[in-house]
Amino acid sequence: MRVTNNMLVMNFMSDYNSNLERLQKDQNMLFTGKKVSKPSDDPVAVANTLKIKTEIARNDAYTKNTDDAKSWLSLTDTALGQIGDLLQSARDLAVQGSNGTLTQSDMQNLAAQVDQLKQQIIQVGNTQYNGRYIFAGYKTNRKPFSDTNRYAGDDGAIQFEIGAGGNTIQVNVTGDKVFDVTSGTSQLLNVMDNLSNALKSGDNQTVSNIIGDIDNQLQNVLAIRADAGAKANRIDLTANRLSDDNYNFTALLSKNQDADIAQVITNLKMDENVYRASLASGAMIIQPSLVDFLR
Known part of the structure; x- marks a missing residue:
């Protein structure tokens, strides 16, 4: 399969968005103190919480x-x-x-x-x-x-x-x-x-x-x-x-809905590092192009 520069960019953006979503989820958990912000996060936990x-x-x-x-x-x-x-x-x-x-x-x-x-x-x-x-x-x-x-x-x-x-x-x-x-x-x-x-x-x-x-x-x-x-x-x-x-x-x-703040902070720092690393890697992946070789 021929890998194009466009495919590299698309894959990078997909991974980048996943990392960003995890980072946002960690931030929401830290701000709200809750493990679940919407039913789709954990339907079972939401149902138990309502009960x-x-x-x-x-x-x-x-x-x-x-x-x-x-x-x-x-x-x-x-x-x-x-x-x-x-x-x-x-x-x-x-x-x-x-x-x-x-x-x-x-x-x-x-x-x-x-x-x-x-x-x-x-x-x-x-x-x-x-x-x-x-x-x-x-x-x-x-x-x-x-x-x-x-x-x-x-x-x-x-x-x-x-x-x-x-x-x-x-x-x-x-x-x-x-x-x-x-x-x-x-x-x-x-x-x-x-x-x-x-x-x-x-x-x-x-x-x-x-x-x-x-x-x-x-x-x-x-x-x-x-x-x-x-x-x-x-x-x-x-x-x-x-x-x-x-x-x-x-x-x-x-126990059912409150987040473990210590664990959330740890995950936040880890996901933040992953996010920063993905940005750095993306810059290296997207940069090479035919124009760079023609210079």
């Missing part, structure tokens, strides 16, 4: 739900603790009013304190999280309790998805359970009214009997708070697992 990023996005969504659930349950625990403290205060007042040694004026003062405690309990019962009433069930935009002792919420269970495969958790405690609602009326608030009325009338025996009713309400609130605490513990465990998963996904993503 991992999908898992990370899903994990981030679960983490956000977990954070929201933790905040909701934390506020619920605080509110239940406050209700328990207020009931305990009411019990202390009932014990004072049942001993039969207080004057009518003293009993009236105790009744006034009970009325204030009831108002505080209603206020706690209307606690909001991000503009939503936490004890209202699904009716989170409606204030669940008022002076009428009627419950305006429902028994809707608000579920947050915190993991794959339908892993959900109920984050709310409905007011009908906390406030012992029967036929739409809160028995807890009724107990507070009964205590106040008994104190105002000076009925020591009735006040004494109501102490048992207060104890029952206290036990109910404590049991619900314990259940909420167990859910909070589950949320903490889930949050830790999601954090570990996120770390593993991030490490896997880095």
Whole structure:
């Protein structure tokens, strides 16, 4: 086969472009820190990267739900603790009013304190999280309790998805359970009214009997708070697992797409030397021509 000068030039240009492309690829990897800049570079790596990023996005969504659930349950625990403290205060007042040694004026003062405690309990019962009433069930935009002792919420269970495969958790405690609602009326608030009325009338025996009713309400609130605490513990465990998963996904993503900078720099210097050598060789190959011999 006859080798022409044009063939030498074409072969040189082909090799020259290959060297230049490798050099450009090395530079891109160094600038971006990524092994792959386009799908054609490594289709398998790109596919794996997309899968991992999908898992990370899903994990981030679960983490956000977990954070929201933790905040909701934390506020619920605080509110239940406050209700328990207020009931305990009411019990202390009932014990004072049942001993039969207080004057009518003293009993009236105790009744006034009970009325204030009831108002505080209603206020706690209307606690909001991000503009939503936490004890209202699904009716989170409606204030669940008022002076009428009627419950305006429902028994809707608000579920947050915190993991794959339908892993959900109920984050709310409905007011009908906390406030012992029967036929739409809160028995807890009724107990507070009964205590106040008994104190105002000076009925020591009735006040004494109501102490048992207060104890029952206290036990109910404590049991619900314990259940909420167990859910909070589950949320903490889930949050830790999601954090570990996120770390593993991030490490896997880095291994799959991040370039080894030390290796990239080494390759860059090697390919740069090859590129320079090709330029020098090309100058020697292309230079000879018939005109050079005729000079």
